[in-house]
Amino acid sequence: MNIAIIGWAIWCVGVFVLGLSAGSFLQVAAVRLPYEKSLLWPGSHCMSCLRAIAWHDNIPVVGWLLLQGKCRNCKATFSVRYLLVEIFAGLGFLTLFVLEVVLDVRGVGWWRQYNWTLQSGLVPWQAWLVWAGEAVLFSLLLVASICDLEHQEIPLSITLSGCLMGLVFSTLCPWPFPLEGPAGVAQVTGRIAEEMRFPVSLHPWPVFWPLPGWLPAGAWWTGLASGVAGALAGNLVCRVIRFVYGLGRGRESLGLGDGDLLLMAGAFVGWQPALCSFFVALAPGIVMGLGFLLLRGSQALPFGPSLGLGVLISWFVWPWLGPKVAWLFLDPITLVLLVGAGAGGLLVLSFLLRLISGPDPEEGPAAEADPETATKA
Ligand SMILES: [Zn+2]
Known part of the structure; x- marks a missing residue:
């Protein structure tokens, strides 16, 4: 054999x-x-x-x-x-x-x-x-x-220590790891010119392209910068959506824990996949939400599992997804315009939801764990 x-x-x-x-x-x-x-x-x-x-x-x-x-x-x-x-x-x-x-x-x-x-x-x-x-x-x-x-809560001890671990991995594997040295970078540049796509490393993409002189490819601080940008972007997208939706709908939607979860994941994957994973997570989120509605009759949906799935999916389909969204991430003006339009759309949508469904009924207490079942810890 x-x-x-x-x-x-x-x-x-x-x-x-x-x-x-x-x-x-x-x-x-x-x-x-x-x-x-x-x-x-x-x-x-x-x-x-x-x-x-x-x-x-x-x-x-x-x-x-x-x-x-x-x-x-x-x-x-x-x-x-x-x-x-x-x-x-x-x-x-x-x-x-x-x-x-x-x-x-x-x-x-x-x-x-x-x-x-x-x-x-x-x-x-x-x-x-x-x-x-x-x-x-x-x-x-x-x-x-x-x-x-x-x-219905994600402990900060998990997300904060996870964020630190992500930053350590980011620092150890700066883009374009595992390609090394000037040869690796030359190869990268050549391929970008041909295909308009980056080779992926731990971070699918560098933090910024073209990389400024003070962020050379393969330097540990470039990796760290990428991790920090990922953590901030992941957390920010959740907070902005939570704020805008809350403004229009008049009630809270996302938990702060979801933002902390993307803070942690962003430190591992970089800011581009972290942003995408929020939107990728909407698909499993809707499926899970319907499942919860049918099984428990409750509107309170833990978004964490969907968000986690969204991160892993975005990570692995990035070679396919990345080039499709490259135009968005490579041009800061387009990105800002799109984020503005998205926020405006969400505000209108959430306000319409408020008009249609009226004030929300009080949510019942969360289902308690089955007392018959002992736990091992
Ligand atoms: Zn026992």
Whole structure:
């Protein structure tokens, strides 16, 4: 059998198992962080009898299945959610690895640049670094989404520390990473002239084009600037939309937590995909909103999960989406005009909504968690 395929299979199993363990940790984080509890102390315990959970009962998936979702000590049931989140995180890590490195769907050019390494079943460290950035962002979005679904709130401890992590990754992988040095930049310039599209790196695009002299391609401060611009743009778009919509409709729409979520995601992906992801998120948002309306009869829609999905979708379809919106992002005047027109349109629309539907009924209290189900944290 081809040695590369064996190597690849091992990496895939490895990232899947890593994802399962991450899911187990994220689940604990999602239970503890909304109450500002420590992540490290105390260790995992049953919330029903407060007994510590032995390490062998805490092995992702296996532990849950062996005990059939019950506490070994008091037999309280642990929600099947634990199992599902672990599997979801495992599949998420694996999917990111396959999409990013194996299939190179974002078109970074892993196979062109590291053909020999990849052919021999190894993965270059540059690819691991970008994958790690994606996996961390995915984990943060997942835990934020669980909190948003459960508490209609995204803890600042997640979004702020996530924003810091994003800035670290941005600084470590400045555009056009993993292309390096003057040769890489020359190649970039040549290709832009031909195709009007950038090669993607951790940041799909540089913060500004053409890059001014004080922001050279590949410098760590260029990467940092890109991360900061992403965080600010992501947060700003949510705040502006929230403000304008609130002005017209006379009630609050987006939570501030959604803005914090895009603050965090923007630090990872840069400002162009961060802005796009808000609009991409409207599609899953509408589907989820209808689902919530049918199932719970409630209008309160947690937008966090859709926003997280929007970020990941924009990130991976960027090679296709990017060139289509390039005209908008490469010309500041067009961008300002469009934002103005968009804000005006939203104001009119939200005011019409206010006229049509009248004042909103008071919203009922959020559904409480099922008290029959014990939690493990
Ligand atoms: Zn127990």
